[in-house]
Amino acid sequence: MANQKNRAHWILWDVHAWTGVVSGLVLYVMFFTGAFVLFRSELRSWSFGPQPPPVERSVEETAAPLLAARADVAWLFELGDDGARVIGGQMRARGQRDHFTIDGRSGALVQEWTAVERILWHLHFLYQLPFGFYLSGFFGLALVLAIVTGVVIHWRNIPSQLLRFRPGRAAKIVWTDAHKVLGTVGLPFLLVFGLTGTIICLGPLLLQAHTAATFGGDHDQAEEILGFVHADVEPAGAPGPRLPYDALIARAKAAVPGLEPEWIRFQHPGDANEVLNVYGARVRGEPFGHATVLLRAADGAVLAANAPATRGPGAIATAAAFALHFVSYGGTAIRLVHALLALGGCAIILSGFAVWLARREAARASRPNRWLLSLVIGTGAGLPLGTAALFAASRALPADLPWRVGWENVALFGTWFAATLYAFAPLPRRRVMRDLLLAAGALWGAAALLDLAAGFRPEAAGVDLALVAFAVFSFWLSSRMHVAARAPLLAAQEG
Amino acid sequence: MEFATGLAVLYVGAALVWGAEPGRLPFAVPERPVRLLGVVLIAAALRWFVAGSGAIVGAIEWTISLSFVASTVALAAPLRPRAAVAATACAALLAVALEIAR
Numbered sequence: 027m028a029n030q031k032n033r034a035h036w037i038l039w040d041v042h043a044w045t046g047v048v049s050g051l052v053l054y055v056m057f058f059t060g061a062f063v064l065f066r067s068e069l070r071s072w073s074f075g076p077q078p079p080p081v082e083r084s085v086e087e088t089a090a091p092l093l094a095a096r097a098d099v100a101w102l103f104e105l106g107d108d109g110a111r112v113i114g115g116q117m118r119a120r121g122q123r124d125h126f127t128i129d130g131r132s133g134a135l136v137q138e139w140t141a142v143e144r145i146l147w148h149l150h151f152l153y154q155l156p157f158g159f160y161l162s163g164f165f166g167l168a169l170v171l172a173i174v175t176g177v178v179i180h181w182r183n184i185p186s187q188l189l190r191f192r193p194g195r196a197a198k199i200v201w202t203d204a205h206k207v208l209g210t211v212g213l214p215f216l217l218v219f220g221l222t223g224t225i226i227c228l229g230p231l232l233l234q235a236h237t238a239a240t241f242g243g244d245h246d247q248a249e250e251i252l253g254f255v256h257a258d259v260e261p262a263g264a265p266g267p268r269l270p271y272d273a274l275i276a277r278a279k280a281a282v283p284g285l286e287p288e289w290i291r292f293q294h295p296g297d298a299n300e301v302l303n304v305y306g307a308r309v310r311g312e313p314f315g316h317a318t319v320l321l322r323a324a325d326g327a328v329l330a331a332n333a334p335a336t337r338g339p340g341a342i343a344t345a346a347a348f349a350l351h352f353v354s355y356g357g358t359a360i361r362l363v364h365a366l367l368a369l370g371g372c373a374i375i376l377s378g379f380a381v382w383l384a385r386r387e388a389a390r391a392s393r394p395n396r397w398l399l400s401l402v403i404g405t406g407a408g409l410p411l412g413t414a415a416l417f418a419a420s421r422a423l424p425a426d427l428p429w430r431v432g433w434e435n436v437a438l439f440g441t442w443f444a445a446t447l448y449a450f451a452p453l454p455r456r457r458v459m460r461d462l463l464l465a466a467g468a469l470w471g472a473a474a475l476l477d478l479a480a481g482f483r484p485e486a487a488g489v490d491l492a493l494v495a496f497a498v499f500s501f502w503l504s505s506r507m508h509v510a511a512r513a514p515l516l517a518a519q520e521g
Numbered sequence: 522m523e524f525a526t527g528l529a530v531l532y533v534g535a536a537l538v539w540g541a542e543p544g545r546l547p548f549a550v551p552e553r554p555v556r557l558l559g560v561v562l563i564a565a566a567l568r569w570f571v572a573g574s575g576a577i578v579g580a581i582e583w584t585i586s587l588s589f590v591a592s593t594v595a596l597a598a599p600l601r602p603r604a605a606v607a608a609t610a611c612a613a614l615l616a617v618a619l620e621i622a623r
Contacts, residue, residue: 189539189595204596211591214584313578355578359524363589370592 035179042175043382047398049168050375051405052152056162057371058409059150060219062143064353064361064368065489069143072489073420074127075480083133085290086270088112092135093295102291109275109287109304114138125431141431142420145438146413151227163227169220176209184210198384205377208370215367216374222351229344253341255330257293257301257320266298268323274302277326278319282333284310285317293320301329307354309334314342314349358488376406400449407462408445410500414469415441417493421476460507467500522623523573527566528586529616534562535587535594536609540602547602563587 062069089103089112099117106113114127125138152158152165180187188210191203209216233248241248246256269277271290279285285306293301300323309315312334320329332341349355353364379402386395419437423430445462474493477486537559540546570586571579598605 189535189542189591191595191599193599207595208592211595212588215588218585313575350581356574356582357524359528360582360585363528363586367585367589367592370589 038175038179042172042179043378045168045172045175046375046378047382049165049172050379051401052162052165053169054372054375054405055409056150056152056165056223057368057375058413059146060371061365061368062146062413063150064365066143066147068485068489069146071483072477072486073140073142075140075421075477081131081133083111084270084272085110085112085275086272088128088133089271089290093292097296100291101295102289104289105275105287109279109306110272115289139425139430140420141434142416145416145431145435149438159227160231163224163229163231166220166223166227169216170224173209173213173216173220177213180206180210198381201377201380201384205374205381208374208377212367212370212374215364216371218350219368219371222347225344225347226351229347251338251340252344253318253332253337254344255318255320255332257322257329259293259299259301259322259329261294262298264298265296266300266324268300269326271302274321274323274326275304277321277328278302278304281319281321281328281331282306282309282317282335284312284315285319285333286310298324300324307348307352313355314345316345316348316354372406376402397450399455401446403455403459403462404446404449405442407459407466408442408449410496411445411462411466411469412438412440412442414466414473414496414500417473418469418476421473421480456507460504463500463504463507467497467504470494470497470500522619523569524582526616526619526623527569527573527583528590529612529619530562530566530569531583531586531590532594532612533609533616534559534564534566535591536598536605536612537562539594539598540605540609545599545602546606 085103085105089101093101096117099119101115101117103112103115105111112128114125116123116125118124125141125144126135127138128134129136148154150162152162155161177184183206187203187206189207191207192199195203229252233252234245237243237245237248241251246258250256275287275290278287285304286308287304288306288308290305291303293303302321302323304319304321305317307316309317315334316332317334318332320331321327322329332345334345337345353361356364379398383395383399386392416434416438419434423433427433448462449458451458470493474490474497477490477493537555539559540550541552541556541559543549543552566587567580567583570583573579574582594605
């Protein structure tokens with residue numbers, strides 16, 4: 027019996043360790059970018075820099091000419107000022123998606139020239155990879171598996187080791203303590219984000235799998251139960267009168283009190299049977315309150331709505347998953363707590379790698395272990411360095427530079443790749459980490475200074491402060507490398 | 522303001538639970554009463570989160586904030602135990618000041 031228990035324990039340990047090793051670096055990327063994604067609107071304000079005060083221009087005045095000029099593309103307009111004006115959007119044609127902003131003075135469409143928040147958002151969901159969105163769901167599932175197996179193998183020791191961290195002890199113990207403390211105390215956070223992330227990313231796949239068996243192949247009905255609404259309206263084939271878009275948005279706000287319109291989309295634009303889709307991620311006064319309202323453009327009749335007051339259990343569960351994952355229920359303070367916990371999640375992963383490598387110290391000379399260590403350093407220090415380069419590039423590149431967003435991508439991924447290559451160089455590991463952290467500190471600081479040099483903006487002060495904090499933390503960590511060199515993670519490579 | 526008060530009370534509670542363990546603080550403390558007081562403060566902090574954001578969101582915020590505060594205390598306090606005691610006293614004063622200001 028004791029042997030069986032022992033065997034089960036080691037099987038679970040292996041599942042926990044291998045799940046962590048295989049998915050750890052990708053989860054590290056998702057946690058790190060997740061900390062930024064929570065502040066999308068703040069990052070957007072920061073990255074667009076000082077803007078002249080916009081000229082009053084209604085949604086109708088901006089959207090209607092663009093819709094008429096390009097009927098061949100699917101438009102999505104992002105709204106600002108509580109749905110009063112268009113601030114940007116995207117147009118999709120033949121699988122190609124182009125992002126744009128709206129010039130506040132002229133109302134003209136301008137090719138997007140900076141995309142800091144969108145690049146990090148895409149990286150969080152692995153959009154840069156084929157089927158990346160679904161892949162990120164599978165990695166969320168791996169996180170849940172690692173959490174469950176981690177809890178089971180440490181179950182008996184959790185009460186006694188919950189807050190036990192012994193910084194003066196041997197490095198292997200320090201890493202293990204840090205991993206256990208962050209993993210067990212941070213359990214609610216990790217579990218919520220692992221589960222909701224999995225639901226959000228794998229939900230569409232699961233829905234497809236269930237549509238035939240549970241809903242008799244009726245995909246629309248299956249989606250409606252989860253709160254995704256449709257309007258089955260055929261085009262009339264001829265133009266017809268319609269209400270101005272501003273009036274339609276006002277009707278959506280009347281239909282769902284508290285709705286903060288975020289974007290609008292169009293079904294059969296210009297047609298007599300045109301339908302306007304108004305979406306808001308927040309509904310004031312509702313904790314899990316995103317909403318979608320579909321209106322007939324001709325008379326403003328509400329055709330369908332996914333609103334907090336009328337949701338069924340399936341739609342409530344979906345809305346709760348989104349709200350919990352994006353912390354749309356909370357203010358800045360709780361989002362900041364989540365962001366710090368997400369960075370704590372990065373520390374859990376890195377300490378997990380340290381423990382894993384420490385347990386294999388006997389085989390430290392093996393090539394796979396050396397490669398893994400280089401990859402961990404290359405991503406662990408390289409991703410923050412690349413992100414710092416992205417922020418610095420966003421400030422330093424000329425505003426009219428052709429393919430500017432492309433260069434921002436190059437700054438992030440190029441720097442990250444170069445850092446990973448550097449981590450494979452035949453140099454002492456502590457020197458590699460110190461150099462990468464020093465470079466990251468310099469770039470975080472440069473990004474903040476370049477932004478402040480263009481003029482202080484209260485709406486950007488929070489991001490500037492965070493950049494300075496990242497710079498200080500990077501410099502501090504680089505100065506601690508002589509201490510960290512005692513860690514087995516490093517010793518494994520030092521030989 | 523309720524969120525800040527709740528966070529400060531949570532910090533004091535977590536620091537007391539951590540410090541109740543023998544040998545962690547540079548001076549001796551009665552283990553059980555200090556731990557009990559810490560647990561009571563952690564539970565009581567829920568009141569401020571619920572008052573600020575409602576029952577559902579307040580409970581979620583309390584849970585997540587407890588994760589954050591407990592991790593911070595567990596990892597930072599052993600590095601500088603005396604500073605942790607001072608920080609706990611400051612957090613307690615802050616909580617009282619915020620409550621009076623409210």
